[in-house]
Amino acid sequence: xxxxxxxxxxxxxxxxxxxxxxxxxxxxxxxxxxxxxxxxxxxxxxxxxxxxxxxxxxxxxxxxxxxxxxxxxxxxxxxxxxxxxxxxxxxxxxxxxxxxxxxxxxxxxxxxxxxxxxxxxxxxxxxxxxxxx
Numbered sequence: 001x002x003x004x005x006x007x008x009x010x011x012x013x014x015x016x017x018x019x020x021x022x023x024x025x026x027x028x029x030x031x032x033x034x035x036x037x038x039x040x041x042x043x044x045x046x047x048x049x050x051x052x053x054x055x056x057x058x059x060x061x062x063x064x065x066x067x068x069x070x071x072x073x074x075x076x077x078x079x080x081x082x083x084x085x086x087x088x089x090x091x092x093x094x095x096x097x098x099x100x101x102x103x104x105x106x107x108x109x110x111x112x113x114x115x116x117x118x119x120x121x122x123x124x125x126x127x128x129x130x131x132x133x
Contacts, residue, residue: 006050019053026051028061028084032122035063060125064088064117071114077130079107086121090114 004020018024031049041047045068052059064070064086073079081090082104090097090105091114098118099105107113109130115123 004053006053019050024052026059028124031061032063032084035061035122056129058127058129062123062125064115064121064123066117066119069114069116072112073115074110074112075107075127077109078128079109079111080124080126081105081107081115082124082126084122084124087118088121088123089116089118091116 001022003018006017006019031051035041035047035049038047041063046062046064048060048062050058050060061084081088081099083099083101085101087098087100090099092111097105
């Protein structure tokens with residue numbers, strides 16, 4: 001297996017890290033603190049970091065300020081949202097769902113939804129890419 005790395009950028013000079021290998025250890029506390037400390041968090045309504053990425057699976061840690069939203073999100077694969085901190089509202093055609101820390105929702109492919117932070121929130125987002133289904 002070839003190891004894949006995410007390279008450092010101007011916005012994330014400490015960004016060089018492994019995102020795919022035989023195993024990837026993820027320290028949520030460390031990544032949450034990194035996202036909170038970065039300039040993007042202070043300038044924008046959100047900040048996030050890719051923790052793991054292959055052709056089959058993508059895992060992203062996202063932090064949203066209160067009232068920030070991911071509007072009309074639709075994923076071509078199974079999509080999982082886990083609330084690590086905070087409180088969010090998920091809007092779907094079937095109704096709204098309020099979620100808090102420790103709760104998770106899983107969407108089938110192409111289910112349109114909007115995620116809105118009711119207060120500052122940290123989310124773990126995972127996509128199982130459709131080509132694997």
